[in-house]
Amino acid sequence: MxxxxxxxxKLRDQLSGGPSKIFVLVGRNIMVSLLIALVFVFMEKFSLRNDFSGWEVVGGTIGYLAVTAKKMYFDEAxxxxxxxxxxxxxxxxxxxxxxxxxxxxxxxxxxxxxxxxxxxxxxxxxxxxxxxxxxxxxxxxxxx
Structure with missing residues (x-):
């Protein structure tokens, strides 16, 4: 050699060892969603934003999910x-x-x-x- x-x-082989990688991704995503929501609530509280609509949190969460999934299942595969x-x-x-x-x-x-x-x-x-x-x-x- x-x-x-x-x-x-392959992703199927990575997940066949156990669902722990999925649970870690879900747990991280929930934590980040709450932190993003908290930031926007404080921004509204201190009059840095007019209103809190929630779409900002959804957009940030989707972006975080995409980056984290790539890192977990490709870079650290x-x-x-x-x-x-x-x-x-x-x-x-x-x-x-x-x-x-x-x-x-x-x-x-x-x-x-x-x-x-x-x-x-x-x-x-x-x-x-x-x-x-x-x-x-x-x-x-x-x-x-």
Whole structure:
């Protein structure tokens, strides 16, 4: 295997692991809608706006939903990285530390920043398969 191969998983495959990604998106969207509404209520209270119609909140919420959905399901999509398996464990450990991940269990690496981000490593014959967020796997591929 001459080079590292990264493959984004399809949306159907990302959601098949559990509906938690949908619940996170819905929860974030509700929170942002309430914050946007609160901003417009304060703007009306301090006479910065004439009236509060609600369409501003709907527009802001739709915009936020579009940006967040793209980030969650495309930029941070679940992905697979395939690399040669005959690399040294110290090289792998150093590469994972350089992108901010540490090994807590055998083959499972947790992010130091966000506890819910996990990269798993399984070795099959002559290939090591890493599974995790796409943008982090791209960084890992460059570090290897």
């Amino acid at each position: 001459a080079e590292n191969v990264i493959k984004r998983l 679940s992905a697979e990285l395939r690399v040669r398996a005959n690399m040294e464990p110290s090289l792998l450990r150093d590469a994972m530390l350089s992108i901010g991940y540490s090994e807590r269990r055998d083959g499972v690496y947790f992010s130091d920043d966000c506890k819910s981000e996990v990269i798993t490593c399984t070795i099959q014959r002559s290939v090591a398969i890493f599974t995790g967020p796409y943008d982090r796997l791209v960084t890992l591929s460059r570090a290897l």
